[in-house]
Amino acid sequence: MSDRYLSAHALVPLLRDLPSDTPLYRALADRLRLLAIDGRIPPDTRLPSERDLAQTLGASRTTVSQAYAALRTDGFLSSRRGSGSLLHAPGSRPGTLGPDVPALDLTKATMPAASQLAAAAAAAAADLPRHLLRHDYDPVGLPALRQALADRYTGLGLPTAPEQIMVTLGAQHAIGLVASTHVRPGDRAVVEMPTYPHALDALVAAGGRPVAVPVDARTGWDADALLRAVATGPAVAHLMPDHHNPTGAIMPDELRTAVCHAAARSGAVVVVDETTAELDIDRPDPWTPFARHAAEGTQVVTIGSVGKTLWGGLRLGWVRADVETIARLVAARHVHDLGTPILEQLVLLHALPHLADVAETRRAQLRASRDHLTALLAQRLPTWDVPHVHGGLALWVGLGEAYSSRLALAARERGLAITAGPRFGTGGEFERHLRVPITAAPEVLDEAVDILARAWDAVAASPARPGHAFVDASVPV
Structure with missing residues (x-):
């Protein structure tokens, strides 16, 4: 039986604003299906019992039983007496609501491989024979590559030695390593809200308790909230200061400096994700590494990657940190x-x-696709709030209504996979937002926006009725 369990109290916030144009049991089943598809509920999570969920929702047990039965029929739920019901995201036929994505996929903000990559791969293959007798398992990185990465930081005004670099299996691997070595169960971890969901998953998996700091697509970070959170002495503060994912915001230099001073005083480790930092379109000032702002005593762990620049299929990233931290990460890696x-x-x-x-x-x-998508949304969905971004890979669009999950489901039924806003937060937040990547070709964006417009019309025509906007019925409000 799975050791992951989602209580009825934890599930209720994810069930807000269900549509009223379908029976309640079907709306509940559809939402649980979407939560499995987009990862908000991890695979093989044990759901609350029918009785517990019905009691907490204030719904009838028959409604929950019918929803669970529909999920079992669709292959999303397996139940065994005494073991509970496990939610899955099984394979499915194209065009259904399973994890096999429809023809159009905007769930990933990535671009095709850079044209220079093929020649680099050919050169690497020619270079490989001289390494075959000298290397096998490499937990820290080739010396020449560590030197080259260190030289890049030094050229950007941040003196770096190769001993301060560790090569990893992409940025997510690096985040997981840092979380596992710097966060103990119960430790507080400052995170931006919204945030990159897989980073949040890694911190929570390590036992961290998220301390949320708001980030707005137009106004950026709540500086007071961020500095207060860092000053309280959390174990780590995970930040994406350049072309923040998903809002696209850029942190002002003075706030970077203030964060470093606050972290130096409190002992917090600042974990800076710079995987999208160099994806500039027209930012006012040139990018420089966050660690240049470090005050004496500030511990900054920088994470980089080429997944967003060269190619997502090249699963390589790195950590830049002090020598002691690199040694700690290398020692923990074998797990x-x-x-x-x-x-x-x-x-x-x-x-x-x-x-x-x-x-x-x-x-x-990115400039061409950003401008094209912005114009399309203004034309087809003029009520949406579309902020201007100076770089990065997506737009964090304000919908004006709490329809994001329902919109994602309606779009999927029409052939477009897109991630609902709450995937970038916790507890059902950001139902009024949608991340729309700017990485697709113009013709793909044309078709995607057409689907979004039709899906929006369908969702807006059927607002949720009050009885479907669940609150925890077991808690006085």
């Missing part, structure tokens, strides 16, 4: 994996000299 592939490291080593050219190409691609 998760035994090292980074040599061939992929060689590909990155040969691609690094071309990153400036890649950045120029990406800038042109």
